[in-house]
Amino acid sequence: MLALLQDIYDEVEPMLGMGKVADYIPALATVNPRQFGISICDTNGQITSIGDASVPFSIQSISKVFNLVLAINHYGETMWERVGCEPSGLPFNSLVQLEYENGIPRNPFINAGALVVSDMVQSRFASPYIAMRDFVRRLSCNGDIVVNKVVAESEYEHRSRNAAMAYLMKAYGNFENEVEDVLRNYFHNCALEMSCEDLARSTSFLANAGFSTCANEKVLTPYQTKQVNALLATSGMYDEAGSFAFKVGLPGKSGVGGGIVAVVPGRFSICVFSPALNSVGNSQLGVAALTSLSERINWSIY
Numbered sequence: 001m002l003a004l005l006q007d008i009y010d011e012v013e014p015m016l017g018m019g020k021v022a023d024y025i026p027a028l029a030t031v032n033p034r035q036f037g038i039s040i041c042d043t044n045g046q047i048t049s050i051g052d053a054s055v056p057f058s059i060q061s062i063s064k065v066f067n068l069v070l071a072i073n074h075y076g077e078t079m080w081e082r083v084g085c086e087p088s089g090l091p092f093n094s095l096v097q098l099e100y101e102n103g104i105p106r107n108p109f110i111n112a113g114a115l116v117v118s119d120m121v122q123s124r125f126a127s128p129y130i131a132m133r134d135f136v137r138r139l140s141c142n143g144d145i146v147v148n149k150v151v152a153e154s155e156y157e158h159r160s161r162n163a164a165m166a167y168l169m170k171a172y173g174n175f176e177n178e179v180e181d182v183l184r185n186y187f188h189n190c191a192l193e194m195s196c197e198d199l200a201r202s203t204s205f206l207a208n209a210g211f212s213t214c215a216n217e218k219v220l221t222p223y224q225t226k227q228v229n230a231l232l233a234t235s236g237m238y239d240e241a242g243s244f245a246f247k248v249g250l251p252g253k254s255g256v257g258g259g260i261v262a263v264v265p266g267r268f269s270i271c272v273f274s275p276a277l278n279s280v281g282n283s284q285l286g287v288a289a290l291t292s293l294s295e296r297i298n299w300s301i302y
């Protein structure tokens with residue numbers, strides 16, 4: 001495994017310097033773009049890493065995966081009445097489909113979808129972001145994971161687009177709680193700081209039919225795991241989902257903090273981190289590293 005990671009690292013490292021860190025969240029604009037790490041966690045919970053794999057970073061939209069799992073656990077199939085399972089083909093923070101489709105977001109990974117899912121979770125927990133933090137601590141076997149409050153506050157101050165989506169959904173009756181409370185919890189989830197090692201460990205249940213070896217816990221049923229992996233494959237990379245499927249062919253989820261998690265079902269989960277992003281907001285080196293992985297293991301879900 002280490003030899004595989006070393007080959008990927010050596011192939012992709014010369015690209016360091018390409019892309020641009022997210023600056024629409026001011027607290028993320030100062031992150032050092034020249035970081036690159038990869039971790040793989042196999043279904044036995046064995047971790048293999050290279051580069052900056054133990055550096056905590058802002059998980060941003062990768063939190064939408066854990067948020068979705070919490071909602072599935074509390075709502076089961078009924079949650080799909082409030083959020084769809086179709087790719088959007090549009091940027092993650094687009095508003096245009098939401099009015100045409102009567103306040104029902106296309107999928108749980110675009111921002112509007114994650115906000116509805118956050119609203120569902122908010123209805124079930126007294127402190128939703130503490131519940132989420134404790135959930136990822138358990139799945140990662142790392143009790144030191146924290147929310148970066150500076151990042152969460154920075155996002156809240158610049159919340160206009162997300163707030164517009166949430167209020168529009170409220171107008172359509174697809175929002176139960178106070179919009180501002182849900183936004184605060186959503187931003188806290190996005191501002192969780194985890195390393196590649198934490199993220200590979202905490203998503204390993206997706207490669208293992210829903211069972212987390214690290215936490216010794218059944219997180220999802222095999223059927224629910226298939227559903228989440230299918231959503232990751234069709235919507236996890238937003239408007240790059242098609243070309244990611246074309247080049248990589250694995251379920252994946254990106255975040256504007258520069259992380260991408262991908263799943264090789266039955267074998268391992270992998271997290272790549274490099275903060276400079278391509279034009280659609282996915283890690284430039286992350287996509288390149290996963291393309292290289294897919295070629296080297298000569299395997300994809302298709």
Ligand code: DON
Pocket residue numbers: 059060061062092093111155162187190254255256257281282
């Ligand atoms: O709400 C936002 O815009 C950010 N907190 C998360 C966006 C994100 O990570 C999109 N992923 N590539």
